[in-house]
Amino acid sequence: MKRKPRRKVAVIGAGLSLFMRRALETGKELSYYAASQALETAGVRLKDIQAVVMATAPDAFDGVHMKGDWLLDGAGGVRKPYTRAYVGGGSGVFSIISGWTLVASGLFDLVLVVGEEKMSSCQPHPQGAFLTIFDHTIERPLGPNLLWIFSLEQHRYMSSYGIRNEDIALVSVKNKRNALNHPAAQVAANLSVKDVLASDVVAWPVHRLMVSPVSDGAAAIVLAAEHVARRLSEKPVWVQGVGWSLDTSYWGNRDLAYPRYVERAARMAYGMAGISEPRKEIHIAEPYDPFAYKELHHLEGLLLADRGKAPDDLARGRFDRTGELPTCPSGGLMGVGNPIAAAGVMKVCELFWQLRGEAGARQIPGNPERGVAQAWGDLMQIGTVAVLGVH
Amino acid sequence: MAKPARAVRKMDAxxxxxxxxxxxxxxxxxxxVSTTSWIPRLEYGWDAGIAISRFLEGLKAGKILGVRCRVCGRTVTPPRAFCELDFRPMDDWVELADTATINTYSICYVTWDLKPLRKPQIPAVVEIDGTTPRVGFLHLIGGVNGSSVEAIRKQLRVGMPVRAVWKKPHQRAGAITDILYFEPVKRHPER
Known part of the structure; x- marks a missing residue:
């Protein structure tokens, strides 16, 4: 980062649709639900919005080529400067970063950010959409599927630090339980570690209940420049720092035990936010948890736990909703659901409500003042990070 | 599975x-739900590129090739035409061993569309001997008995040496599948 941006940017409204296995609604309709709710809670009309950022992951899910443009109407982007932010699973948080650049640069004062995913359309299973992320010459002839890279990474993480699968299953337990209090939740449940490990092995060490579901859903936020935010909102939540970084697509050449690219993204965001001791200065975290181990992996990359030690912290309750550093109090992707790009935006929505003290049954105690949301994706290579706070 | 309902949900949150x-x-x-099934006829003729073409020729000859960057000194495989870190040509070719170390492996019981596999696939990242540490590629592990997690885990561990099992020379096509799989190196070879 060359220079700290001078213009402050705030989140002033947030909205969601339900997260569902299969929705009757089209992607446009889901986007409209979330976007209109975000506008309503921010107290602004669509005509006040000067630009729109849309996050949505592979076109192949919907089977509509260049679906960002197709979804335009539902995102409120008609006749406006409109951008699609797309870095795979990292898109949700990246869309907020994109929206932030539009406001921080001084180009616009009010920007709507919408994340949408409708995975259910893709038959027989949306995993098919991921078959073409592998290299066509040296990987695809081996017949890889998406589960491979997660299970390979989880096993590397476990073997590098002597982590047991029981330690990782606890993430599913925590997040699915947290989601019981989330009104959009698709797969909230009260389970034990035993239940998780009793579910089928899909690709050892990954069990079925360690994988987030296929989901349809949308989420949205409204971003405002400082002078507008102070006029429109009694409790604006400031975007204090953003960061993102990508590592090489030669993923077999990387240390899979540690997400260095997440650390780089986090350091950029923390630097911008003036954070020198993240473990003391961050009160709540929404790390990306499409697979159970990813939450722990990412907490280490975010410098919120020692390398290989996040499972110990989890086991002693540090990441519980009432713990020292609540993580995924929303219920995360493992509990609320994983409509890819919408899930990342949902995490920012959660920070918005938590930091305003409005999270109701999900509210973490102690008046949290600063939180971090993170997403991850592409070929296990991107970290996108946003730090939000009340000051 | 959520109940089919038009209901809107409202909670204390x-x-x-x-x-x-x-x-x-x-x-x-x-x-x-209206469904149209459409099988797109999209066929791609991929070019392997400068570096991977040579790598594939090597495989056909039963060799695993790598390249060394003259700036950072890394030796990597799969080979690439340029170092992505130094942005300089990577043209110092080396022949690597066909032995490797298991960096990580998985035991996969489902196809991409979640159909069960009776005989699991064992994908792995293998670090090819002679490369810079932790440089490997995706391939498969074979030559292990049984199909349960327990049985397979008894025969494999991270850090274990493995050796490429090649197709017979006349069957090789210049493809990554010219290596059938990597199998554990036995301490006391029977042959």
């Missing part, structure tokens, strides 16, 4: 506005 959405049941989805 934000957003205070009711959330909208109409979850469909399996029956509704398969019976009432």
């Amino acid at each position: 934000p957003p205070w506005l009711a959330l909208r959405g109409s979850p469909l049941s399996d029956d509704e989805f398969h019976g009432k």
Whole structure:
């Protein structure tokens, strides 16, 4: 980062649709639900919005080529400067970063950010959409599927630090339980570690209940420049720092035990936010948890736990909703659901409500003042990070 | 599975506005949602590129090739035409061993569309001997008995040496599959 941006940017409204296995609604309709709710809670009309950022992951899910443009109407982007932010699973948080650049640069004062995913359309299973992320010459002839890279990474993480699968299953337990209090939740449940490990092995060490579901859903936020935010909102939540970084697509050449690219993204965001001791200065975290181990992996990359030690912290309750550093109090992707790009935006929505003290049954105690949301994706290579706070 | 209902859900939690959405049941989805099945006829003729072409020629000859960067000194495989870190040509070719170390492996019991596999696939990242540490590629592990997690884990561990099992020379096509799989190196070879 060359220079700290001078213009402050705030989140002033947030909205969601339900997260569902299969929705009757089209992607446009889901986007409209979330976007209109975000506008309503921010107290602004669509005509006040000067630009729109849309996050949505592979076109192949919907089977509509260049679906960002197709979804335009539902995102409120008609006749406006409109951008699609797309870095795979990292898109949700990246869309907020994109929206932030539009406001921080001084180009616009009010920007709507919408994340949408409708995975259910893709038959027989949306995993098919991921078959073409592998290299066509040296990987695809081996017949890889998406589960491979997660299970390979989880096993590397476990073997590098002597982590047991029981330690990782606890993430599913925590997040699915947290989601019981989330009104959009698709797969909230009260389970034990035993239940998780009793579910089928899909690709050892990954069990079925360690994988987030296929989901349809949308989420949205409204971003405002400082002078507008102070006029429109009694409790604006400031975007204090953003960061993102990508590592090489030669993923077999990387240390899979540690997400260095997440650390780089986090350091950029923390630097911008003036954070020198993240473990003391961050009160709540929404790390990306499409697979159970990813939450722990990412907490280490975010410098919120020692390398290989996040499972110990989890086991002693540090990441519980009432713990020292609540993580995924929303219920995360493992509990609320994983409509890819919408899930990342949902995490920012959660920070918005938590930091305003409005999270109701999900509210973490102690008046949290600063939180971090993170997403991850592409070929296990991107970290996108946003730090939000009340000051 | 959520109940098929037009119901909006409202709870003691934000957003205070009711959330909208109409979850469909399996029956509704398969019976009432309009479906068009379309098998796109999209065929691609991929070029392997400068570096991978040579790598594939090496495989055909039963060799695993790598390249060394003259700036950072890394030796990597799969080979590439340029060092992605130094942005300089990577043209110092080296022949690597066909032995490797298991960096990580998995035991996969499903196909991409979640159909069960009776005989699991064992994908692995293998670090090819002679490269810079932790440089490997995706391939498969074979030559292990049994199909349960327990049985397979008894025979494999991270850090274990493995050796490429090649197709017979006349069957090789200049493809990554010219290596059938990597198998554990036995301490006391029978042959």
